[in-house]
Amino acid sequence: MTQSDPHIVIVGAGQAGLQAAETLRSNAFDGRITLLGNEPHPPYHRPPLSKAWLTDELNPGQLSIRDVSVLERKNIDFRAGVRVSAIDIEDRSVLLHGGDRLAYTGLMLATGATPRRLPHNGAAGDAIRVLRSREDADRIALGLKDCAERELPLIVIGGGFIGLEIAASARKLGIAVTVLEAAPRLLERAFTRELSDWYAQLHLSHGAHLVFDARIASIDATSDGATTIQLADGRSFVAGLAVAGIGVRPNDELAQAAGIACDNGILVDDCGCTSAPNIVAAGDCTVRRLSDGTLLRLESVQNAVEQGRAAALALLGTRKPFVATPWFWSDQYDIKLQIAGLSRGADSHVVRGDMTGHSFSIFHFRAGRLIAVDSINAAKDHMLARQIIGGEVSPTVEQVNDPSFNLATLRAK
Numbered sequence: 001m002t003q004s005d006p007h008i009v010i011v012g013a014g015q016a017g018l019q020a021a022e023t024l025r026s027n028a029f030d031g032r033i034t035l036l037g038n039e040p041h042p043p044y045h046r047p048p049l050s051k052a053w054l055t056d057e058l059n060p061g062q063l064s065i066r067d068v069s070v071l072e073r074k075n076i077d078f079r080a081g082v083r084v085s086a087i088d089i090e091d092r093s094v095l096l097h098g099g100d101r102l103a104y105t106g107l108m109l110a111t112g113a114t115p116r117r118l119p120h121n122g123a124a125g126d127a128i129r130v131l132r133s134r135e136d137a138d139r140i141a142l143g144l145k146d147c148a149e150r151e152l153p154l155i156v157i158g159g160g161f162i163g164l165e166i167a168a169s170a171r172k173l174g175i176a177v178t179v180l181e182a183a184p185r186l187l188e189r190a191f192t193r194e195l196s197d198w199y200a201q202l203h204l205s206h207g208a209h210l211v212f213d214a215r216i217a218s219i220d221a222t223s224d225g226a227t228t229i230q231l232a233d234g235r236s237f238v239a240g241l242a243v244a245g246i247g248v249r250p251n252d253e254l255a256q257a258a259g260i261a262c263d264n265g266i267l268v269d270d271c272g273c274t275s276a277p278n279i280v281a282a283g284d285c286t287v288r289r290l291s292d293g294t295l296l297r298l299e300s301v302q303n304a305v306e307q308g309r310a311a312a313l314a315l316l317g318t319r320k321p322f323v324a325t326p327w328f329w330s331d332q333y334d335i336k337l338q339i340a341g342l343s344r345g346a347d348s349h350v351v352r353g354d355m356t357g358h359s360f361s362i363f364h365f366r367a368g369r370l371i372a373v374d375s376i377n378a379a380k381d382h383m384l385a386r387q388i389i390g391g392e393v394s395p396t397v398e399q400v401n402d403p404s405f406n407l408a409t410l411r412a413k
C-alpha cells in the first residue's frame with residue numbers, strides 16, 4: 001500500500017471510534033476507513049444501560065448512536081463482531097482474530113475499558129454481575145425481573161456512579177436494594193463529604209439500604225440461584241442479584257504488546273498521539289500526562305467524543321489540542337448531577353443554592369480560582385461553569401457566596 005492509498009483502521013466501535021470515523025469524513029478524508037468492533041452491535045450509547053434501559057424506558061433504536069445505513073452512506077466500512085488481536089507496528093498492520101491481516105496507513109485505538117471484578121473466583125465469583133455492554137445490561141435486567149418475582153433484593157457492591165444508578169433503577173422497579181460500600185461514604189473520591197451525605201440521604205429516602213466500611217469476606221452461590229455475601233464484620237446478605245460497580249481497567253493490552261507507551265492506559269498527548277508513529281488513541285483506554293506531571297484518565301462520553309475528534313485530526317496532520325473543560329453527568333431517581341471541571345486539589349468549596357432542596361451547585365476553588373462545579377438539577381449553573389472554568393476571569397469565593405451576584409457577567413465575551 002502506498003500513501004496514495006490511505007487506509008485508516010479504527011479499533012473499537014464505541015463512542016470514540018465512531019467520532020473519529022465521522023471526523024475523518026467530515027474533514028475531507030476520502031481514503032478507506034475501517035471501523036472494527038468486537039461487539040455484535042453498531043455503536044450504541046452506554047450511559048442509558050444503568051438507567052432507562054434497566055427500567056425498560058428505552059427502545060433499542062434509542063440506544064443506537066448511528067445506524068449501519070448512515071455509516072454505509074459515509075463510506076465507513078463498519079465491521080461488527082471483529083476482534084483485533086495484535087498490532088504489527090513494523091509492518092503497519094493489525095491482526096484480526098481468525099488470522100486475517102489489515103494494513104493501515106493510520107491506526108486509531110479506541111478500545112474502551114473493562115469492569116474490574118472482585119477477587120472472589122469460581123462459580124460464586126461469576127454470580128457477581130458487572131455492567132459495561134448491552135449484553136451485561138440485558139442479563140442484569142433479567143436478574144432484576146427475577147428479584148421482583150421472587151421478592152429477593154439486589155445487592156450492589158460499590159457506591160460509585162454506576163452502582164448507584166443501578167440501585168436507583170432497581171428502586172424505581174420496586175426492588176429492595178442494599179449498597180455495600182468499602183469506604184466510609186459514597187463517591188468518596190469524587191464528592192465533598194456534604195455531597196456524599198446528600199446522596200446517601202437521597203438513596204435512603206427512596207428506600208435503599210446503605211452499608212459503609214463493608215469489607216467482603218466471601219461470596220457463595222446458593223443452590224436456588226441466590227447469592228450470599230458475607231462481610232468481614234460477620235454480617236451476611238442474601239441477594240437475588242448481585243452487581244459490582246468497582247471501577248474499570250483501561251483496555252490497553254494491544255498497545256502494551258506492541259510496545260506503545262502505557263501507564264494504566266495508553267499514554268496520549270493532548271491531540272491523542274501515542275508514542276508510536278501514525279497511531280493515535282482516544283476514550284476510556286487512554287491516559288494523559290498533565291502539565292503538572294500527574295496522570296489523568298477520564299471515563300466520560302465528552303472525553304471520548306472530544307478526544308476521538310482530536311485524534312482523528314492528528315491522523316490527518318492537524319494538531320488541534322483538546323483543552324475543553326471536562327464534564328460528566330449522572331442520573332439517579334429524579335436527580336441530574338452535572339459536573340464541570342476537576343475538583344481534585346480543591347481547597348475551598350461554596351454551596352450556591354439550597355442543599356435542603358433539590359437544586360443547588362457546589363463550587364470548588366483552588367488557590368482562589370474556580371476549578372470545578374457540581375450541579376444538582378441546576379443545568380444553568382453547569383452550562384455557565386463550562387464556559388468560565390479555565391477562562392481568564394474566575395469568580396471569587398465572595399462572588400459565588402453572594403446570591404445576588406450574576407455569574408454570567410464573567411463569561412468570556
Ligand SMILES: Cc1cc2nc3c(=O)[nH]c(=O)nc-3n(C[C@H](O)[C@H](O)[C@H](O)COP(=O)(O)OP(=O)(O)OC[C@H]3O[C@@H](n4cnc5c(N)ncnc54)[C@H](O)[C@@H]3O)c2cc1C
Pocket residue numbers: 011012013014015016017036037038039045046047048049050082083084085110111112113131132133162251254282283284285298299300301302304327328329330331
Ligand atoms: C453503564 C454505564 C453508564 C455510563 N454512564 C455515563 C454517564 O452518565 N455519563 C458519562 O459521561 N459517561 C458515562 N459512562 C461512560 C461512557 O459511556 C464511556 O466513557 C464511553 O462510552 C467511552 O467510550 P469509548 O469509545 O472510549 O469506549 P467504549 O464505548 O467502551 O467502546 C470501546 C469498544 O471497543 C471494543 N473493543 C475493545 N477491544 C477490542 C478489540 N481488540 N478489537 C475490536 N474491538 C474492541 C469494545 O468492545 C467496545 O465496543 C457510562 C458507562 C457505562 C458502562
